[in-house]
Amino acid sequence: MAAAAAAAPTRAEVLSLFRSLLRTGRQFSDYNIREYTRRRAADAFRENRALGDAPAAAAFADGKKQLEVAKRQAVVYSLYAPKAKSIMEMKLQ
């Protein structure tokens, strides 16, 4: 929240957040959520590349919140992962 009013993030900060989101997304036990997290993060960072300072700061703050949600939920999902995987994972190996 406080970060929303802050200055635009540096390129290094943005990249670091992006990588953290991808890394956390990969930890989801659910095939669809894992794929979505990766796809949505990549598309959002692509779309937001050209943002001005203020919206970039807001997008960055939002991204950090999403990362926290993803970290918590990756754990929750792992606690209740079904025994049988999605058929999409079985033949992809």
Added chain:
Amino acid sequence: MSLSRRLLPILLRPRGSPTRALSTAAASAAPAAAEEEAVTIKGVRISGRPLYMDMQATTPVDPRVLDAMLPFYLSRYGNPHSRTHLYGWESDAAVEEARARVASLVGADPREIFFTSGATECNNIAVKGMMRFYRDRRRHVVTTQTEHKCVLDSCRYLQQEGFEVTYLPVRSDGLVDVAQLADAIRPDTGLVSVMAVNNEIGVVQPLEEIGRICREKGVPFHTDAAQALGKIPIDVNQMGIGLMSLSAHKIYGPKGVGALYLRRRPRIRVEPQMSGGGQERGIRSGTVPTPLVVGFGAACEIAAKEMDYDHRRASMLQQRLLDGIRGQVDDIVINGSMEHRYPGNLNLSFAYVEGESLLMGLKEVAVSSGSACTSASLEPSYVLRALGVEEDMAHTSIRFGIGRFTTEEEVDRAIELTVHQVKKLRDMSPLYEMAKAGIDLKSIQPMSGIG
């Protein structure tokens, strides 16, 4: 429905020793282990949980939604109607925040949103409650033949109480004829109820036009927007909506919660169905389920942000699915208008195959069918029948649902499996052979035998 019923035992029954559970599945990523997880039933091999394409039945809960809900299942368990302590206050604040989020997604005032158990309850309150409230002057309801069962059943109930109901037919593309709708409205019509997006065929009715006609004639317009919320833009003022039914579990929220929109100006009144503590300003007594409502609010907030993105993806995947199937098999019919359609729905019928066999062959894809799946009867879908789809084609209809979490790979797999199955069945079908040889089937025999 029948498909999932058939599938459950398959997933629960591993091959070989019955005592051996599927417990190796979670831990192992090795291909050898993946092989072991496979199960075979009736000659069909299933290797894991089917890919999910039944988004109109229900959607998975978005992890962001669950994240918003969990605190209210842990320490924040207060009754939102408790006025004397922090537990109540924090729950109440969360409920009101959620109400504002639902309202904002449809352009309503939060005071016009009443939480219920889902769209079924909303439809019951809207149709029965509204007519009962105005029963002295208003004796007639206009609706369509393709409404959800809960609207049609509420109308039947009203008929038993002496009200009259006009069930408008739809055109072959699934749309109502608005001129016909206007003509059906009488001086004693108390309600026009037309759904926004059809659950079976995804057709979007011309809400704005219907709303305008209703406003001109001074009749309240109710729309069942369970399948529309968060997927197409809805604005209660622009569309002249007086009452609207919403559900959380179609937009990646939890099951068991929905909301009824009731316009304040001009004020719409309904007779409540639930007597009790007078919660939700007397419209719906019963403790408001804070975690569910918070989840619904979160789902609406996400939907507001993601609607464009989700819509673009659904369109792209729908096109991919259609092109993929149509490129490899002929004699397919799309049920319902393609132009006026929510793209997360693709309902296809396959000529010259047998419906039951088609579904049996698609065990690795969780889809619904227009066949005798939605009830114990053997009647095909009444929605498809209202479109004039012939019985044999209704039996081979498959509803593919595309959602926020559907991947390209899933669509490609669905194409591959569907095409494979349709081709296999047609190779065995004398009807298909004859049709390809140019013999007019209708001229030689009635088609009743293959339903």
